Amino acid sequence: MxxxxxxxxxxxxxxxxxxxxxxxxxxxxxxxxxxxxxxxxxxxxxxxxxxxxxxxxxxxxxxxxxxxxxxxxxxxxxxxxxxxxxxxxxxxxxxxxxxxxDYEIAEDYLDWEVGKHGLIIEFTAPDSNTKHSATYLPEVAGHEGWTHVETIDSLVRKAGYQRIITESLRKKIKVTRYQxxxxxxxxxxxxxxxxxxRGAAPSISGAPPVVNGFKPSH
Missing domain, CATH: 3.30.700.20 (Hypothetical protein ph0010; domain 1)
Incomplete structure (x- = not known):
């Protein structure tokens, strides 16, 4: 791998x-x-x-x-x-x-681990039959401190769905988890x-110098 x-x-x-x-x-x-x-x-x-x-x-x-x-x-x-x-x-x-x-189809929207799995969600809006999808990389939910539901709801918004997020909608979401x-x-x-x-650092016009690996403070 x-x-x-x-x-x-x-x-x-x-x-x-x-x-x-x-x-x-x-x-x-x-x-x-x-x-x-x-x-x-x-x-x-x-x-x-x-x-x-x-x-x-x-x-x-x-x-x-x-x-x-x-x-x-x-x-x-x-x-x-x-x-x-x-x-x-x-x-x-x-x-x-x-x-x-390690792509896997989750059993439901809760079938994944925060910090371990990235998510791909796919669903059809019940009011318009519009298809939506979005993804978060594995580190996102843990970095934000989100629960499973908060992560899924944030993904639903990222996918462009702006109406009320119901439990019924969450249960209809297809979730693919990955690592x-x-x-x-x-x-x-x-x-x-x-x-x-390589024996030399890059020279970039317009970029401040880097001293000991860090930009000088002003």
Whole structure:
């Protein structure tokens, strides 16, 4: 089974840095394969809790090299919930890559474990016959401190359903649960990786310098 690795996150950072410099990113230092995957960018400024800055991926299997290359940029620049990431934000970013595994149909909307399972929900709105779907990665519910019901209800809203959420509706939801392996790296750790393995840090026009792996405070 393919698992998320440090080199995969490095490749995502390489891809985003190359976008800003106009250069070609170095080749990936991991083997290709086929898996569902996601790339998540968060921004941690002034010691605050990292905030989501972009997260896009695929629930279908695809080649992981091209997948990480595409979704590193798509999640950073074209997540419609956020403005595109700018080069000056690089020193504040952390990146997480997720490889999705172990898809299973749940018996009902409660048949999953917080912190272990990601969820895909599918349902048809009873008032309009409109089909809805949404997903959360395994770490979301635990990070937010949600119960099973709170997670499902949040997913229903994410899927675009705005009417009252009833127990009858919850019982009609098809839930697919899955697991993932993930790897997270801050930009400062990425710079340290480059210095150790390539002998130089990236030079980005418009990006503040990184000292000892962290952006200087002002």
């Amino acid at each position: 393919v698992v998320a690795t440090e080199e995969m996150v490095v490749y995502c950072f390489d891809t985003l840095v190359a976008y800003f410099t106009g250069e070609r990113p170095p080749p990936p230092a991991f083997e290709d394969g086929n898996h569902p995957l996601f790339v998540t960018w968060k921004k941690a400024a002034n010691g605050s809790e990292p905030r989501l800055r972009g997260c896009i991926g695929t629930l279908e299997s695809r080649q992981i090299v091209s997948g990480f290359r595409d979704y590193a940029l798509t999640s950073a620049l074209r997540d419609r919930r956020f403005p595109p990431i700018q080069s000056k934000e690089l020193p504040t970013l952390e990146c997480t890559v997720s490889i999705l595994t 993932s392996t993930l790897y997270t790296m801050h930009y400062g750790e990425y710079v340290a990786y480059l210095k150790k393995n």
